[in-house]
Every structure is written in structure tokens, then in C-alpha cells.
Amino acid sequence: MSNPFIFFRQKIQEDNVKKLAKKSPIALPIVLQNPQTAKIVLYSIKNNNEMPALFFD
Secondary structure, three states: OOOHHHHHHHHHHHHHHHHHHHHOOOOOOHHHHOHHHHHHHHHHHHHOOOOOOOOOO
């Protein structure tokens, strides 16, 4: 039997990547498709008022 907490954690991580992808005008670079990186970027966007936008090269 699998752990239900692992299932929910994976869904939350996927949602973070999806949220970040919606904010991006182009496809996400590979480094931003990592769930942990997406979480950090979303956190910094939410809490840092000095950075109003993301720039994608």
C-alpha cells in the first residue's frame, strides 16, 4: 500500500510547476521544471516586492 501523503506531495509539486508555467510566456527551461526550484521561484515572486517580473532568455 502506498503512502497517501506521498501522493498529495507529488500533486502539490506538480501544481507548483504548472503555476510557474502559466506565468511564463514561453516554455519553461528544464531547470525550472524541477518541483523544488519551482517552489523556490514562486515563493520569491510572492514575497519579494522588488522583483515584479520574471525574465526568460
